[in-house]
Amino acid sequence: MNIRYFAGMALLGVLGVFGCKSTKGKFEFIHPESGTRVAFGEVVTLKLNIPFNSIDSVVYSVDGEVIARKTDTTSVQLDTKNYGFGDRSLSAKVYAEGKEDIAYSNIVVLPGAAKNYGFEVVNRYPHDTKAYTQGLQYADGVLYETTGQPSMLDGIVTSLRKVNLNTGEIIKIEQPNEDFFGEGMTIVGDKIVFLTWEHNKGFFYDKNTFKKIGSFEYGNSREGWGLTYDGSRLIKSDGSNKLYFLNAQTGKEEGFIGVYDENGPVANLNELEYIEGKVYANVYGQDIIVIINPQNGMVEGRINLVGLYTEAEGRKQTDNELNGIAYDAKGKRLFVTGKLWPQLFEIKLIER
Structure with missing residues (x-):
């Protein structure tokens, strides 16, 4: 054996030591x-x-x-x-x-995969084409609606309305003096709770007189999008994948939950409606309503409303989003509409 052999063996030994250490x-x-x-x-x-x-x-x-x-x-x-x-x-x-x-x-x-639903149109009702719908609720046999005021559209104003379902006639309207973009609303007893978009504030109105009776500041949720009431607390969206829980009497934020389907977080949650224990939410920019379990944030259902109102029927490409969900609990009727839509639709869900 020569010296080069011993040197080679020594080198392999050193590499082996370092190799062993590196595998750790x-x-x-x-x-x-x-x-x-x-x-x-x-x-x-x-x-x-x-x-x-x-x-x-x-x-x-x-x-x-x-x-x-x-x-x-x-x-x-x-x-x-x-x-x-x-x-x-x-x-x-x-x-x-x-x-x-x-x-x-x-x-x-x-979560596991959500159920998928299509729809069948049961009835059509007239809807004000100057109503940039942000909040919608059926109560006392009529519709209550809030609208926003996109600056690029003339004659479209922020408002709180009481509307005849069958005729579309505005029974009562209040246009706030403050310069804010109106968003979602809901009814709590004899009060209407009305959100602003970017003003970091919500308002309480008297349901009968439409007069403002109070206000509240937002918490971690910095914007107002949709709002509903589950019988004990307010549930608010802000365009993220979160639902925020607010005290129904004070508007103070008390917690939140993230919303997920089988693909991940579901963002752009907009107008909300509480229906038989679940939260129905418009997904902004899509003709989709998701059905959310408010206990855990799971999307249990997905309603595909593509084709309900199309460009061929006069729908614009922008400022015409599906937005507005209302439910007649007694008659088990589900209503949907959109911003500046000429009709409000009563639909029946069909599981696919």
Whole structure:
């Protein structure tokens, strides 16, 4: 054997040592990979690469809350049914060899597929083509409607209205003195709650006189889009994928929930209607209404209203969005319309 042989063997030995060390890698999650989408109720295995010869402990957390403490390197099982939909932040902190290190990952918990619905038109009613509809509710045998005021459209004003369903006649109207863009509304007892878009404020009106009797400031939700009432609290949208819960008497924000379907967060939630325990929401810019479980934010249904009102029938490409949902609880009738639409439609849902 010659010197070059021994040198080669020595070099291989050194590379082997460093090779072995490099395979250890860093302290990190092996599973799940960051951003992994999982179905609600799925059990996810949390597995780490731990590059230490011995450890004192590993602490596992979800969204900052400790879920497990271990003194070995075995994996941990995470049952997603114990957590809400959306992004769940995962972390693991290891204590080993007199040091500590931390690893991060995340998963996105999504619900199962929503039911899909088509529609059948049951009745058509006249609708004011100067009503830039933002809020709509059926009560006392009539419609209550709020409208906005897009600056590019002449003669279209912010208003609060009481409307005859069958004729479209405006029975009562109030045009606020303040210069604000009107948005969604709902009825709470003898009061109407009326949102502004960007003024960070909502108003209380007397339902009979249409006179303003109070106001409230928004909280974390900085804009007003849609509003409904579930019998105990107000539910508000702001164009995001969140529904905010407000005190029905004061308007104070008390919490929120994220809205998700099988594909991820559902944003652009607009006009709202509370119907038999679910929140129906227009998706701004689409001819779609989603049916939301307000307890967990799950989209349980999706109503496709494409073809209800088309350009061939006079619908414009802009400023003509589907917006406005009302429900006759006694007659089990569902009404929908849109901004500047000439008709309001009573529809029946057909499951696909």
